[in-house]
Amino acid sequence: MKVLRNVRNWLYERLEWNDLIAPLKKKTVPRHRLSYWYFLGGITLFLFMIQVATGILLLLYYRPGANEAFESVQYLMTQVQFGWLIRSIHSWSANLMIFTAFAHMFSVLFFKAFRKPRELTWISGVILLVLVMGFGFSGYLLPWNTLAFFATKVGTDIAGQVPLIGHPIMIFLRGGEEVTGATLIRFFGFHVAILPAVVTSLIMVHLLLVQRQGMSVPPKVEREWVANPSAKREIKFFPNFVLRELMAWYAGLGVLGALAALFPWNLGVKADLFASAPAGIKPEWYFLFMFQTLKLIPSKVWFADGEVLGILAFGAIGLLWLLLPFFESDRVAGSKQWVTGLSIFALVYVIAMSVYGYVAK
Amino acid sequence: MATSGSGMANANYPSGTPIARRGFVELLLGSGFLATAAAFIYPVLRYIVPPQTADLGGDSVVAGKVGDLKPNSGKIFRFGSRPGLLILTAEGEYRAMSAVCTHLSCTVQYRPDLKEVWCACHNGAYGLDGRNISGPPPRPLQPFDVEVRGDEIFVTRRREG
Numbered sequence: 001m002k003v004l005r006n007v008r009n010w011l012y013e014r015l016e017w018n019d020l021i022a023p024l025k026k027k028t029v030p031r032h033r034l035s036y037w038y039f040l041g042g043i044t045l046f047l048f049m050i051q052v053a054t055g056i057l058l059l060l061y062y063r064p065g066a067n068e069a070f071e072s073v074q075y076l077m078t079q080v081q082f083g084w085l086i087r088s089i090h091s092w093s094a095n096l097m098i099f100t101a102f103a104h105m106f107s108v109l110f111f112k113a114f115r116k117p118r119e120l121t122w123i124s125g126v127i128l129l130v131l132v133m134g135f136g137f138s139g140y141l142l143p144w145n146t147l148a149f150f151a152t153k154v155g156t157d158i159a160g161q162v163p164l165i166g167h168p169i170m171i172f173l174r175g176g177e178e179v180t181g182a183t184l185i186r187f188f189g190f191h192v193a194i195l196p197a198v199v200t201s202l203i204m205v206h207l208l209l210v211q212r213q214g215m216s217v218p219p220k221v222e223r224e225w226v227a228n229p230s231a232k233r234e235i236k237f238f239p240n241f242v243l244r245e246l247m248a249w250y251a252g253l254g255v256l257g258a259l260a261a262l263f264p265w266n267l268g269v270k271a272d273l274f275a276s277a278p279a280g281i282k283p284e285w286y287f288l289f290m291f292q293t294l295k296l297i298p299s300k301v302w303f304a305d306g307e308v309l310g311i312l313a314f315g316a317i318g319l320l321w322l323l324l325p326f327f328e329s330d331r332v333a334g335s336k337q338w339v340t341g342l343s344i345f346a347l348v349y350v351i352a353m354s355v356y357g358y359v360a361k
Numbered sequence: 362m363a364t365s366g367s368g369m370a371n372a373n374y375p376s377g378t379p380i381a382r383r384g385f386v387e388l389l390l391g392s393g394f395l396a397t398a399a400a401f402i403y404p405v406l407r408y409i410v411p412p413q414t415a416d417l418g419g420d421s422v423v424a425g426k427v428g429d430l431k432p433n434s435g436k437i438f439r440f441g442s443r444p445g446l447l448i449l450t451a452e453g454e455y456r457a458m459s460a461v462c463t464h465l466s467c468t469v470q471y472r473p474d475l476k477e478v479w480c481a482c483h484n485g486a487y488g489l490d491g492r493n494i495s496g497p498p499p500r501p502l503q504p505f506d507v508e509v510r511g512d513e514i515f516v517t518r519r520r521e522g
Contacts, residue, residue, distance in 0.1 A: 150467055154482055157465040168410070175411045178442055182411060274437050274444045276460070276470030277481040295483045299464075299499040306497065307464065361484070 027237035032221045039248040040104035046249040047097035054090040064188040066181030069144035070270040091265035109343045113216035116330035121209040138191040145268035150277045153179045219332040289350045292357030424516040435471025457505040457516040458491040464498040
C-alpha cells in the first residue's frame with residue numbers, strides 16, 4: 001500500500017489534478033421520479049466501449065475479402081476458443097446499443113431536454129444515432145453471408161435513388177457498379193477506421209456539452225419544483241450519480257452476457273453473387289420501419305417513382321428531426337403541442353411499422 | 362497609397378486606409394493555401410471513385426444446356442457482372458431476362474407455383490415477359506433473346522431501337 005501511495009504522490013507532484021476534478025466534485029444531478037431515464041445515454045456509452053473492445057478482439061482473426069471473410073468468421077466461431085462468444089457479444093451489444101440509443105433519444109424528446117440551450121447536444125446526438133446505424137449497416141456485411149449481401153445491395157441501391165448525388169454516392173459506397181468484394185473491403189474500412197474515429201470524436205463533443213450544461217429537468221418536474229421549491233432534490237455527480245450509473249452498467253453487462261451466451265449469433269450461408277434473394281429476407285430490426293414503409297409505397301405516385309418519393313420523404317423528416325430544437329420553445333409554458341404530437345406519432349409509427357414489417361410476409 | 366518602405370510604417374496610417382502591401386501578401390498566402398488544399402483534395406476525390414471495369418459479358422452468353430431445366434422452372438445465369446434469369450415455361454418455351462429487380466436491385470427468382478417472376482426482398486412480381494405486374498417494381502425486367510443452338514442455350518442482349 002505504501003508503494004501505491006508513493007506512486008500517487010509522485011504523480012500528484014507532477015500533475016496536480018485537484019483543480020481538474022474540482023468541477024466534477026461540485027457538479028450535481030437533479031433527482032426525481034424520472035431520473036432513471038438519465039442512465040440510458042450512459043448505458044449506450046458503455047455498450048460502445050464494449051464494441052470497441054470486442055471489435056479489437058475480432059480483428060485478431062477476421063480477414064476482409066470476398067474469398068476469406070466468411071471462412072475467417074467460420075474459423076473464429078468453430079476453432080478459436082470463445083470466438084463464438086466474442087462475436088456474439090459484439091453482435092448483441094451492437095443491437096442493444098442501437099436500442100438504448102433510440103430509447104435515449106425518445107426520452108430526451110419527451111422530457112423536452114433538447115430545448116435551448118441544448119440544441120447542439122441534440123444535433124450531435126442525432127448525428128451519432130445515424131453514424132451508429134452506419135456502424136450496424138457496415139458491420140452487417142463483414143461476415144459476407146447471403147442476408148448481408150442482399151441487405152447491402154438494397155441499402156446502397158436506396159442511396160443510389162437520391163436524385164443527382166445518389167449515383168456517385170452509390171459508386172463510392174460499393175466501390176463499383178455492383179456489390180462485390182470491393183464493397184466488402186470499403187465497408188471494412190468504414191467500420192474499423194473511419195466510423196470509430198468520427199464517432200469517438202463526436203461522443204467527446206456530446207459528453208463535453210452534457211458536462212458543461214448539466215442535466216435537463218423534465219417540464220413536468222420543473223413545474224412541480226416551481227410550485228413547491230422544497231421538493232427540489234439533487235445528488236452529487238461524483239460519487240453518488242457515477243456509482244448509480246456503474247450499477248446500471250453492471251446490470252447491462254449481465255443482460256448482455258446472458259443474451260450472448262444463451263442466444264449466440266449465427267453465421268448464415270456464404271454470399272453467392274449469382275443466386276436469387278432467399279424468401280423471407282428482411283433487414284435488421286432497426287431498419288424495418290423504413291423497409292416496410294418503402295414496401296408499401298406504390299411503384300408510381302402520381303408522376304414520380306414511389307421509391308424516390310419515399311426516400312426523399314425520409315430525408316426531409318430526418319432533417320426536420322435534426323432541427324427540432326429550433327421549433328421548440330425554451331420556456332415550459334410555451335411548449336409546442338405539435339412537437340409533442342410529432343414525437344408521439346414518430347414513436348408509434350416506428351414501433352407499429354417495425355412490428356408490421358416483422359410479421360408481414 | 363502604399364509608399365511606406367517598411368511594415369512598421371503601416372501603424373502610422375489612419376484606420377480605414379487599405380494596407381495594400383499586407384493585403385497583397387495575404388492574397389498570395391491565401392491563394393497559395395487554397396491551391397495546396399486543392400492539390401490534396403482533388404487526387405483524393407479521384408482516388409475514392411473506383412476505376413470503370415469493362416463488363417466482360419459481351420452481348421451473348423451460354424446460359425445453360427438443353428435438359429438443365431425442367432418445364433416450369435428457372436435458373437440464374439451469369440451475364441457479365443450481373444445475374445440473368447432463364448425460364449423454361451410449362452409450355453416448353455425458353456424465356457430469359459435480367460434477374461436484377463428494377464426496384465432495389467435484388468436478384469429475382471422464378472416461382473413455379475405462381476408461374477411468375479418474384480423478388481423476395483420487397484414482394485415484387487413480374488410476368489414471364491418481364492413486365493412488372495405487382496408490388497413496388499417501377500419498370501419491367503430487361504428481356505433477353507433466347508436461341509437454342511445444338512444443345513446450348515444462347516442468351517443475347519436486345520439491341521436498342
